[in-house]
Amino acid sequence: MNSANGAAVVVGVDGSESASRAVRLAAREAARRNRPLRVVHGFIWPLLRVPVTAPDHAPPGAGLRHQAEQVVGDAVATAAAQCPGLRVTGEIIDGEAAAVLLGESPTAALVVLGNRGLGGFAALVVGSVAMQVASYADCPVLVARGTADDAGPVVVGVDGSRRSRAAVEFAAATASSRGARLHALHAYTHPTSAGPGDMQPLVYEEGRLRGEEDEVLVESLAGIEERWPDVAVTREVVHARPVGALTAASRAAQLVVVGRQGRGELSGLLLGSVSQGLLHRADCPVAVVRAPD
Structure with missing residues (x-):
């Protein structure tokens, strides 16, 4: 585990319910370890040359960039509500989700992510994002799945x-x-x-x-x-x-x-x-x- 002063617990988010569970788990883990929580969202669309800003005269909240900001903002709010007083920051990083999280891992105390993405295909996500991060991260990786028995070992x-x-x-x-x-x-x-x-x-x-x-x-x-x-x-x-x-x-x-x-x-x-x-x-x-x- 990265024991450097200030090393954060990092959690990846994508707006899914699985990611929300990961945020709550990550917040509790950061609080236990007395570490800050860093919420990150891998924003892949610029790499695909997809327009990310809303067109002129679009309704409020339109545009992929705004949606990503909303995902991160909601996750930060969820973490703050889970553990009041926890130091929480959020950032959108251009790149594919696994690459973004792997890029965070050398300076992280722990990387946390969910086991299902927005599409709900657990096998696909575990076979790609979670598996890639768990295989190559430079720090421990915690995957939120199932239901933890808080009284268990x-x-x-x-x-x-x-x-x-x-x-x-x-x-x-x-x-x-x-x-x-x-x-x-x-x-x-x-x-x-x-x-x-x-x-x-x-x-x-x-x-x-x-x-x-x-x-x-x-x-x-x-x-x-x-x-x-x-x-x-x-x-x-x-x-x-x-x-x-x-x-x-x-x-x-x-x-x-x-x-x-x-x-x-x-x-x-x-x-x-x-x-x-x-x-x-x-x-x-x-x-x-x-x-x-």
Whole structure:
């Protein structure tokens, strides 16, 4: 997470109901972190050479630029109403939505966006804007989807990797700021082949395998309770596929957190499988955290 002084929580808006939910979520997150909130709208029309100002004698409020100003103004008002006293600013930036948000990410503490655009096509938006931002942003990305259980834990997916450790630390800090429990979940399947043509072992010791997987979780959480002593931590190791296990956990969670590697390094809990699956299926907001390079 960008810890520079003054780093804002950034939220992308487009006038949709999904974006409004993202604004309310972003406002609460900014207030918890004592950070300003920056509302941005990617204004693509100038790039398409579409006239953005109203023609002469048009009725008040006409014109694409004015509509964009209204979208941002409404979002700023929504955030201010959600968290009175929060420092909120808004800006229209020429460009496509994902590019605009990625451009904001190097100096942001967190980027927040919805999972449905104005057209209501969740798969399209998750496959484009949210997926692009979650895959390439230089800061954590929070996607507003589902319904958060405010009494539930912050759930973090653990696989023993460096990206997993980054996710654990983000989840612990978030749980602390929310006064929530941290639930660390490690899901594993049977041993797999090492490469093409290799066979799975016909016999393996389930008890030994379970012990090894338990150790992965213990090592991934090393030092967390000392750094965040106010956070109650629960651990769970399950023999299941990660997407299914984390999706099930999301039904009673206020947030699910997963990690990713630096740019271009996608493996394990990667955007092509676990993170993508959660962005489509989770029943609560999902945070995707980039591991440091």
